[in-house]
Amino acid sequence: MSTTERHIPDRLTTPAQRVLKSWEALLLAVAIAIFIVNSLASPYFLNAWNLSDATFNFTEKAMIAFAMALLIIAGEIDLSVASIIALASTAMGAAAQVGAGPATLVLIGLGVGLACGAFNAVLVTVMGLPSIVVTIGTMSLFRGISYIVLGDTAYGGYPPGFEYFGQGYVFWVFSFEFVLFAVLAVIYGVLLHKTNFGRAVYAIGNNATGAMFSGIRVQRVKFILFLLTGLMSGIAAVCLTSRLGSTRPSIGLGMELEVVTMVVLGGVNILGGSGSIPGVVIAAFVMGLVTFGLGLLNVPGIVMSIFIGLLLIGVIALPRLWSMARGK
Amino acid sequence: MKRRTFGTLTAGLTLAACLMGTSAMAQEKTRIALVVKALGIGFFEAANKGAEEAAKELGDVEIIYTGPTDTTAEGQIEVINALIAQQVNAIAISANDRDALVPALKKAMDRGITVISWDSGVAPEGRQMHLNPSSNPLIGNMIIKLAADHLPDGGDVAVLSASATATNQNTWIEEMNKVLPNYPGINVVGTVYGDDLADKSYRETQGLMQTYPNLKAIIAPTSVGIVAAAQAVTDAGKIGQINVTGLGLPSEMAAAVESGASQSFAIWNPIDLGYSATMIAYNLVKGNAKAEAGGKIGMGRMGEVTLDDNNEGAMADPFVYDKSNIEEFKSIF
Numbered sequence: 001m002s003t004t005e006r007h008i009p010d011r012l013t014t015p016a017q018r019v020l021k022s023w024e025a026l027l028l029a030v031a032i033a034i035f036i037v038n039s040l041a042s043p044y045f046l047n048a049w050n051l052s053d054a055t056f057n058f059t060e061k062a063m064i065a066f067a068m069a070l071l072i073i074a075g076e077i078d079l080s081v082a083s084i085i086a087l088a089s090t091a092m093g094a095a096a097q098v099g100a101g102p103a104t105l106v107l108i109g110l111g112v113g114l115a116c117g118a119f120n121a122v123l124v125t126v127m128g129l130p131s132i133v134v135t136i137g138t139m140s141l142f143r144g145i146s147y148i149v150l151g152d153t154a155y156g157g158y159p160p161g162f163e164y165f166g167q168g169y170v171f172w173v174f175s176f177e178f179v180l181f182a183v184l185a186v187i188y189g190v191l192l193h194k195t196n197f198g199r200a201v202y203a204i205g206n207n208a209t210g211a212m213f214s215g216i217r218v219q220r221v222k223f224i225l226f227l228l229t230g231l232m233s234g235i236a237a238v239c240l241t242s243r244l245g246s247t248r249p250s251i252g253l254g255m256e257l258e259v260v261t262m263v264v265l266g267g268v269n270i271l272g273g274s275g276s277i278p279g280v281v282i283a284a285f286v287m288g289l290v291t292f293g294l295g296l297l298n299v300p301g302i303v304m305s306i307f308i309g310l311l312l313i314g315v316i317a318l319p320r321l322w323s324m325a326r327g328k
Numbered sequence: 329m330k331r332r333t334f335g336t337l338t339a340g341l342t343l344a345a346c347l348m349g350t351s352a353m354a355q356e357k358t359r360i361a362l363v364v365k366a367l368g369i370g371f372f373e374a375a376n377k378g379a380e381e382a383a384k385e386l387g388d389v390e391i392i393y394t395g396p397t398d399t400t401a402e403g404q405i406e407v408i409n410a411l412i413a414q415q416v417n418a419i420a421i422s423a424n425d426r427d428a429l430v431p432a433l434k435k436a437m438d439r440g441i442t443v444i445s446w447d448s449g450v451a452p453e454g455r456q457m458h459l460n461p462s463s464n465p466l467i468g469n470m471i472i473k474l475a476a477d478h479l480p481d482g483g484d485v486a487v488l489s490a491s492a493t494a495t496n497q498n499t500w501i502e503e504m505n506k507v508l509p510n511y512p513g514i515n516v517v518g519t520v521y522g523d524d525l526a527d528k529s530y531r532e533t534q535g536l537m538q539t540y541p542n543l544k545a546i547i548a549p550t551s552v553g554i555v556a557a558a559q560a561v562t563d564a565g566k567i568g569q570i571n572v573t574g575l576g577l578p579s580e581m582a583a584a585v586e587s588g589a590s591q592s593f594a595i596w597n598p599i600d601l602g603y604s605a606t607m608i609a610y611n612l613v614k615g616n617a618k619a620e621a622g623g624k625i626g627m628g629r630m631g632e633v634t635l636d637d638n639n640e641g642a643m644a645d646p647f648v649y650d651k652s653n654i655e656e657f658k659s660i661f
Contacts, residue, residue, distance in 0.1 A: 050413035057406055156427045167431055244401055244428035253400055295410030300367050301397035
């Protein structure tokens with residue numbers, strides 16, 4: 001900086017420009033591009049029922065991704081979410097064996113999710129342990145319990161009515177899961193972008209010490225975020241178990257990475273401090289459309305993973321390359 | 329800046345279009361999807377080889393070989409949804425979960441898709457028929473036949489099983505005992521249990537050799553037991569005196585067959601399984617046969633399968649592996 005006198009504008013861009021240049025706009029463009037390519041590549045893509053089936057590829061993951069987005073924005077992470085699903089589903093299966101009804105099963109699923117979330121929360125916020133280490137541990141712990149209970153066997157025999165959560169339709173092609181996903185998107189959008197709690201989450205992610213000195217109860221906010229992630233995993237467990245009608249200890253294996261991928265693709269800074277719910281919503285659609293589109297072309301799953309990986313790196317590297325190019 | 333974004337997007341689009349443009353649709357062909365537990369498993373790659381063989385023989389068939397990356401039910405459901413969407417003619421699946429796939433497969437059948445399971449079955453309401461690689465009576469007969477074939481003058485044989493409570497092994501041994509009178513001169517002197525643990529199976533085999541000095545063959549209808557027994561016979565220097573046979577995997581048994589510790593053993597042939605599943609799916613799609621109790625469905629060179637009350641059928645005798653074909657199969661599974 002050699003100049004001693006500079007003109008400082010009120011803002012660098014107009015609001016319209018800001019929207020156009022935002023991450024969400026870029027993602028939306030990618031989503032539309034994928035949609036068009038898919039429609040051209042397969043004659044089966046543009047069909048309401050097929051697209052409805054495709055939403056199941058992402059709804060459960062996206063529900064968890066909303067809570068995970070808040071957690072990552074606050075500078076923490078929860079890698080145990082898929083294992084919470086396994087444990088919650090196992091608990092529901094065990095209850096179904098002794099004749100629990102659909103309402104009881106849902107309560108058990110959400111309860112186990114909350115309990116697992118609370119366990120993570122205590123270890124991180126009360127004991128002060130790093131969340132990545134804690135949740136790698138509980139990832140093995142929660143699923144391990146399922147393996148001990150179930151071993152090589154499976155729970156089935158869920159009561160009639162329970163299948164609605166994963167297989168029911170609210171109206172026309174809109175499944176219960178999709179409607180729930182949409183409602184949760186709005187709730188989390190409001191929570192993060194329109195409430196004091198949401199501001200506190202950003203503040204903690206940007207500067208936890210600063211947030212503390214401004215009167216934000218940092219540990220308490222984090223505690224609630226872990227509870228929310230556990231609860232959302234419980235909800236996802238109810239949906240997934242209902243959809244499958246059976247519980248195996250391997251249920252939802254590897255889902256945590258897809259959830260984190262979705263969050264990061266949605267523009268949430270993995271180091272915390274920034275990100276938005278609309279971004280995560282679009283990212284959910286992008287991932288769902290890509291996997292479904294590739295599935296229609298019978299691209300093997302492993303190639304699909306490569307594609308998602310490239311997409312993630314591509315979308316993340318793009319703005320960086322952009323600013324590097326501009327910096328020259 | 330905007331131009332740059334546009335450029336990147338166009339590049340992305342073109343790339344995607346190139347990737348996706350490669351699969352041309354062949355509508356007039358019967359499209360049969362072979363869905364496996366997970367991709368990248370030798371056993372299923374071999375089944376695909378069999379399916380391709382059937383497709384070539386039939387001429388107007390396109391095989392879609394697919395499956396999830398992990399052996400999860402939800403992964404297979406995503407695959408099934410994609411197959412329903414493309415309106416394939418048939419789905420032949422080896423299931424990761426007997427019950428979890430039922431809703432998705434029911435939906436497939438509702439939309440006119442022929443659904444069969446093979447290898448690892450689906451509950452009856454989720455498929456039209458299930459193809460077992462073999463049946464308990466066929467396996468029971470095969471394991472004693474394998475021993476008897478190399479004992480023209482008869483002799484003492486013993487059984488090394490898995491655990492005393494293992495349903496599979498107990499059923500097979502029971503079936504073996506039923507057909508024992510057909511093999512005169514063969515004397516089953518005892519059954520020991522290795523619990524499917526390599527070290528326990530090894531010790532039990534040593535015990536057998538000491539207890540029965542005239543032992544001519546050991547039948548191990550378990551893939552863990554047969555390897556341990558072959559090792560114990562080799563270590564005792566009794567290759568040529570005692571023949572180890574039963575059910576095993578070619579990859580694990582190759583060394584024993586080459587050394588002579590095992591003359592031959594059996595297990596299902598994945599190539600035949602993929603071939604037969606494809607033939608059955610084709611015949612059901614074309615209306616050449618019906619999937620109903622007591623019905624018969626053609627399987628090309630494998631003959632035909634007869635369905636029982638659960639709409640299940642057995643393909644064939646377990647396939648015998650010996651010096652003549654072990655080289656070919658040991659790299660498959």
